[in-house]
Amino acid sequence: MSIQLPCPQCGECQLYKSRTRSRFEQTVKMMTLLRTYRCHGCNWRGWISKRRVMAEPSLLRVAATAVAWLLLALILGVLLAAFLFSR
Known part of the structure; x- marks a missing residue:
């Protein structure tokens, strides 16, 4: 290994x-x-x-974690924007 x-x-x-x-x-x-x-x-x-x-940590694991956090932030941003504009 x-x-x-x-x-x-x-x-x-x-x-x-x-x-x-x-x-x-x-x-x-x-x-x-x-x-x-x-x-x-x-x-x-x-x-x-x-x-x-x-x-x-392996570079791949660090990159995957960073991408996951970015996707989560993007999804939360879209949901927040949709909530604010629907009022």
Whole structure:
């Protein structure tokens, strides 16, 4: 699963989850919110907080939310105008 976070080493947004390799890594994963990731571009491998991954919204989700709010504002504006002009 690829995520949209920049790689700490090269800056590319090509990180994906990496398997834990040792008992130490498995223990860290179980006891913290840290997860191992690897970069497709530069092959960097390291730990990133699960909270950071969950906090980064995708651009598509942000755009969809903005469009939904704009449509809601437009509909409310039309309804308000229709109500005011019908008096």
